[in-house]
Amino acid sequence: RKMNMKLAFEFVLVLAALHVADSFSAQRVTRSNGTTRLKSPWATSAPVRPNIINLTVDKSIFRTSTSIFGTADVSEDGNVVSSITHDNLADKKILVVGGSGRVGGSVVCQLLRHNAKVTVGGTRAESFEESRNRWKSLFPSSSNFDDVPFVSLDREDETSVANILNKAKEDGQGFDLVVHTAGPFQGKVKTPNGVIAACVENGVGYIDVCDDYCTATAAKTKYTKKAIANGVPCILSTGCWPGVSSLMAKQLTQSVLAKRTQLTPADLTVDFSFFTAGSGGAGSTLLVATFLILAEESLTIVNGRRRSVKAMKEYSSVNFGKIVGNKDVAHLNLLEAASVHDALGIGNVKTLFGTAPGFWNTLLGAMAQLPSTLLSNEPIMEKLALFSLPIVRVVDYFAGATNAMRVEVSCSKDPSVNEMALYAHENLEPCVGECVVGFCAALLGDKVSSGIWFPEEAIVSQEDNAAVLGLAGVGAHTLEVQSDDGLRVGDVWGMKQ
Numbered sequence: 001r002k003m004n005m006k007l008a009f010e011f012v013l014v015l016a017a018l019h020v021a022d023s024f025s026a027q028r029v030t031r032s033n034g035t036t037r038l039k040s041p042w043a044t045s046a047p048v049r050p051n052i053i054n055l056t057v058d059k060s061i062f063r064t065s066t067s068i069f070g071t072a073d074v075s076e077d078g079n080v081v082s083s084i085t086h087d088n089l090a091d092k093k094i095l096v097v098g099g100s101g102r103v104g105g106s107v108v109c110q111l112l113r114h115n116a117k118v119t120v121g122g123t124r125a126e127s128f129e130e131s132r133n134r135w136k137s138l139f140p141s142s143s144n145f146d147d148v149p150f151v152s153l154d155r156e157d158e159t160s161v162a163n164i165l166n167k168a169k170e171d172g173q174g175f176d177l178v179v180h181t182a183g184p185f186q187g188k189v190k191t192p193n194g195v196i197a198a199c200v201e202n203g204v205g206y207i208d209v210c211d212d213y214c215t216a217t218a219a220k221t222k223y224t225k226k227a228i229a230n231g232v233p234c235i236l237s238t239g240c241w242p243g244v245s246s247l248m249a250k251q252l253t254q255s256v257l258a259k260r261t262q263l264t265p266a267d268l269t270v271d272f273s274f275f276t277a278g279s280g281g282a283g284s285t286l287l288v289a290t291f292l293i294l295a296e297e298s299l300t301i302v303n304g305r306r307r308s309v310k311a312m313k314e315y316s317s318v319n320f321g322k323i324v325g326n327k328d329v330a331h332l333n334l335l336e337a338a339s340v341h342d343a344l345g346i347g348n349v350k351t352l353f354g355t356a357p358g359f360w361n362t363l364l365g366a367m368a369q370l371p372s373t374l375l376s377n378e379p380i381m382e383k384l385a386l387f388s389l390p391i392v393r394v395v396d397y398f399a400g401a402t403n404a405m406r407v408e409v410s411c412s413k414d415p416s417v418n419e420m421a422l423y424a425h426e427n428l429e430p431c432v433g434e435c436v437v438g439f440c441a442a443l444l445g446d447k448v449s450s451g452i453w454f455p456e457e458a459i460v461s462q463e464d465n466a467a468v469l470g471l472a473g474v475g476a477h478t479l480e481v482q483s484d485d486g487l488r489v490g491d492v493w494g495m496k497q
Contacts, residue, residue, distance in 0.1 A: 061220040062343050062457060082467030082494065088445040089114040089437065095164070095175045097121040097155050097195050098182025100131040103209060103239075106433030107181050109135055112144050114437065119175075121153045121164060122182075155182055156191060161198035169202075177444060179436065180208035186292035187378055189215040196234065196452075200227045205443050206234040209436065211242060211289060213338045220452045233448040235458045238439040239432050241274050241405055242335040244423065244472045246456040247465050248407040249340050251492045252419040254462055256409055259485055260417070265345035266304055267413050272336050272351045273318040273406040275327045276428055278360070278399035279392045287385035287392065288378065294368045295375030298331035301341045301349040312365040318352065320404040321478040324424050327404075328361055329354035339454045356399055403428040404478070416484060421492050424478035431475065438471035466494030 094111055098104040099120030111118050120128055128150045135145050154160040161178075168174050180195045189212065199206040200223045210216045216236045227234055237243060249270050257263060279287065297308035315328040329352035337349045354361055367375065374380065404424035411417035425431035439455065442448055448458045459465050470493055473479045481489045 058221055061217070061224050061452070082447075082461075082463040084438075084442045084445045084447055084464055084467035084471070086114040086437075086441055086471060088441040089116045091115060091117060092176040092444050093117045093119070093168070093173055094440070095119050095121050095151075095168075095178045097153070097161075097178060097180045100124070100127040101181060102429055103432050103436075104179075104181035105131050105135060106429050106431075107179055107436045108148065108433075109139065109142075110430070110433035110437040111440070112142065112148070116440075119149050119151060119168075121151050121155075121161075123152065123154065125150050125152065154194065155180070156194050158192070158194040158197040158201070161194045162202055165198055165202045165204055175204050177205045177207065177440060179440065180206065180210075181436070183289075184208065184210050184212065184215050185289040186212045187215075187376070188212060189218050193219060196223060200230060200232050200234065203230050203232055205232060205448075207238050207436065207439055207443060208236055209239045209243075209432075210237045211335055213335045216335070216339075216454070217342075224452045227452050228450045231450045233443050233450055233458075234452045235439055235443060235448060236452060236454055237335055237339070238436050238455055240403060240423075240425075240428070240435040240472070241272075242339065243439065243455050244435045244469060245272060245274070245336055245405050245407060246340060246343075246454065247459060247469055248405065248421045248423065248492070249336070249346070249409070250344060250456045250459075251462065251465050251469070252407060252409040252421055252487070253344060253346065254465075255483075255485065255487050255491065256411070256417055256419060260414060263411060263414060263417075266347035267411050268346050268417070269348035269410045269412070270340055270346050271408045271410075272334070272349070273320075273329050273408075274332075274334070274351070274353045275318075275320050275324065275329065275355070275402070275404040276353075277356045277402040278396035279355075279401075287388065288381045290364075291367070291375060291381040291384065292378065293333055294364065294370075295372045296333040298333040298351065299337045300331070300351075301337060301347065304341075304347045310368070312353075312361070312368045315354070315361065316352070318354075318406060320406055321422050321424050321480060323478055324402060324404045327354045327356065328358070330361070330365070340456065343454050343456050357395070360395070360399075401427045401429060403431050418482075418484045419487060420480075420482040422478060422480040422482075423473065423476055425476045427475075434475050435472040438468040441471055442468050462491075463494070466490070466492060468494075470494030 089111060094116050096104055096108050096118055099108045100122050108118055108120060122128055132145050151164050153164050165175060178195060178199050184193055196206050196219055219236060253265060253268055294311060298311045300307045300309055309331045311332050312330045315330045317326045318329050319326050332351060332353040334351035337351045340346045341349050407421050409417060409419040442459055447464050459468055473493055479489060479493045481487055481492050
């Protein structure tokens with residue numbers, strides 16, 4: 001315990017040093033009225049990021065409320081049925097952009113497990129070889145890692161990605177799907193996404209793990225019409241959260257609305273709670289994304305209106321099942337608050353997050369109080385992430401990498417509404433791969449229509465939602481449902497594949 005507190009104290013000292021350095025390195029600027037002020041060189045180098053709280057969303061890029069909730073087919077034994085299975089992945093040619101990273105590597109391993117033909121795209125072949133050696137050490141019984149080729153590409157350059165797609169097609173090995181696992185992550189709304197641009201233009205299905213709502217909606221706005229015209233299905237923001245979390249919310253709200261026709265989505269409240277032990281095995285890229293999120297106030301939806309609250313400030317205790325137990329969580333600005341409101345029309349939404357050991361929560365709360373000009377400066381956060389990574393790895397060794405999600409649905413108009421779904425996995429890294437691959441199986445099974453969709457829009461029917469959740473839950477140690485309406489585990493999570 002003393003060692004953990006010492007590490008936390010040293011980490012805070014680093015942050016304080018950065019803040020002090022910001023003041024000492026500030027430049028004196030003369031105003032037009034002759035007075036002067038201090039201007040931080042970091043603040044000038046940080047890009048202006050869109051504010052999700054005041055974001056104006058074009059509703060035409062979302063599915064209509066009448067088409068987003070589908071009905072369920074039920075088999076004789078009472079389980080929902082769907083054609084979405086891991087068999088849809090067999091022999092499919094899939095390009096994983098960013099496959100050398102932690103998230104990408106997890107997706108690669110899960111795709112290979114289900115007999116997909118995988119190619120990794122990235123910038124450095126050396127990083128790929130290091131990752132391949134790591135996969136071999138993690139899965140010594142697997143023999144197909146040597147069969148995975150590497151192609152060099154620039155994910156921000158549409159031409160670079162298009163050349164890879166076209167060459168594969170000319171060689172008779174055209175890709176069936178591209179999975180973008182290098183984001184786009186926080187703060188990339190103005191950064192070109194050459195991967196989705198090339199896929200939409202060249203007719204190749206696309207999936208990504210984008211965790212930034214402004215970036216995702218910008219892509220929806222820019223590419224939806226062309227994707228529909230070219231017959232290209234695309235799913236943004238897949239994975240565990242966001243991704244599976246949104247489908248959990250959809251399953252519960254769909255059940256409530258089907259049994260209470262007097263209610264509308266706007267009457268419902270959806271509370272998301274997330275827990276990750278340590279960093280969950282995150283690499284430096286995900287640490288940077290976490291630091292950038294702390295620069296933002298947390299979005300909540302109250303009676304259909306956007307409201308902001310301070311991030312990581314006020315904690316409450318949430319139960320994540322018998323294995324994970326009670327954990328402290330606080331507001332954090334996560335994508336689901338906006339997407340579930342805009343896509344499903346839910347009237348009240350909040351997103352809470354917590355980590356362990358406990359001092360990590362304290363540290364995140366302290367960081368959230370630092371100037372946003374510092375936290376939103378990506379180059380500085382990249383340096384901090386690289387510096388802190390060895391410390392994070394030490395803590396992760398003791399804390400583990402458990403990941404858990406809890407979604408609750410209630411209604412102030414009808415107190416009898418009390419639905420909950422719970423998911424927990426012992427290791428975030430394989431968890432992400434299992435979740436992303438579930439969405440891959442849906443798209444390759446022709447269950448996603450042409451267009452640019454969030455997960456809760458892409459997977460329409462109740463049985464298909466359950467099928468994707470079933471695939472995502474193959475490695476989970478906890479899949480639970482609590483319902484006052486008699487909703488069963490199989491109704492939400494389908495049949496485990």
